[in-house]
Amino acid sequence: MLRWQSPGERLLINFLISRKQVKEFQARVGNEQMDAVDKQWDMNVDVLVIGAGGCGLAAAIAAHDEGAQVAIVEKRDKPGGNTALSTGSIPGAGSRFQKAANIIDSPEIMIADLERIAGQHELSQVSDYLSRISAELCEWLVDSVPARMSLITDYCHVGHSVPRLHAPASRRGQDLMDDLLAGVAKRDIALAVGNPVQSLLTSSDGDVIGALIAGKGVESSRIKASKVILACNGFAANRDLVKEFCPEIAGAEYFGALGSQGEAVQWGRALGAGLANMAAYQGYAAVAYPHGSLLSWTTLEKGGVLVNSQGERFGNEDIGYSGYARLVLEQQTEVFAIFDDRIKTIADKEDEFRDLVELGGIKAAASTAELAALFNLPVDKLANTLASYNQAADGKAADRFGRNKFGLAPLQTKYWICRVTPGLFHTQGGLKIDTTGHVLRRDGSRIPNLFAGGGAAGGISGRAGAAGYASGNGLLTAIGLGYVSGRTAVQELGLNLAQ
Known part of the structure; x- marks a missing residue:
């Protein structure tokens, strides 16, 4: 069964859960209705987050704070992903930190900046939406997670006409990850590491209803979830997919997270999902x-x-x-x-x-x-x-x-x-989504209950190549879409139980 980690244990000590311990796990995620669940399921949550990088942790925190019962599963033995390897920088246009520094900025200026470098692409509406909520996002990170971030005022970054990146003082993404993990621990959100997802589970109507989790050397688990958020990164570590979609950079060495194997793209294809900006990369x-x-x-x-x-x-x-x-x-x-x-x-x-x-x-x-x-x-x-x-x-x-x-x-x-x-470093193409992270079929309709963010979703750095990447685009789509999809998923469930 699931090998789970108490997020507060920084050494990431893992435990094995047998079927006899399922109720203990259920108590941890706050679910008191396990006995009412069909026997085919090992556990039941409101929101299942697949991936424990920045996107997944942000999604889990946002969903929890809206009142949901949340669990995170991560295939690697340690949370982190590309967020941990980054500089931890996120753009926020019009944030209170910019105003305090007398920097004039707005979502409209940021939208123009990103369009100038990336051009029009398949997810331009997503780019515009993330620009409009970017200040809210940075302030949420500082105020609610909380994360130790401040505005970088020394210079403008690539693609930005004014200083708008907010980052840890160290410029290390691991510091941002540490703060997100502390936020998960503070909220007592369950986090299972070393547990790769084998497949998404669907109803006869094609609605996503959960996932099959394969623990190491132990029995697989079936998790029932009202909403599933894919936060399992892109496909840059999968050489075959890179050759297929980004051949111009296939000869370069890969320096990103090893877990970026493209599962989201493969699962999405099987469900009829559309793909977006697949030839773009950072x-x-x-x-x-x-x-x-x-x-x-x-x-x-x-x-x-x-x-x-x-x-x-x-x-x-x-x-x-x-x-x-x-x-x-x-x-x-x-x-x-x-x-x-x-x-x-x-x-x-x-x-x-x-x-x-x-x-x-x-x-x-x-x-x-x-x-x-x-x-x-x-x-x-x-x-x-x-x-x-x-x-x-x-x-x-x-x-x-x-x-x-x-x-x-x-x-x-x-x-x-x-x-x-x-x-x-990472691919900028992935599943086609709308502005709130819903995964879309090729015909533009939503796949019910399925969301994606970060590298699992299409990016905002243009249709192809690397020249459309502006500093912070990766974490804007990771943390930003995690934040948006986590909140949206719970709002659709009608819970709104947060006090």
């Missing part, structure tokens, strides 16, 4: 090699450049870390990020960046000659590249790649350099 152009940690894109936004093994630039770094990933992959050579000491001082505010410095992943040079010698780059070509770039940054010439935002450039000595590789 890449990252600057994963430190061989360390595997992210080189902060702040180093490029603030004026740094990327060069290949010939010491030459090969594109406009200003298009962002996601869109630039394909260009790095196409180089088929080593690639290096170069920035100066002023830019490093800004990036030093981020824990992961400081860790990378301590690990020796970023090296210093007092001159162009020293810089070239660190990785055996041709010094003359590198010097010409930096001179040409600095002229453009100084307004004395046009940049050959069209870059017009140069941050603190022209670059000055001393320099810093980091060897990088491109990576695939």
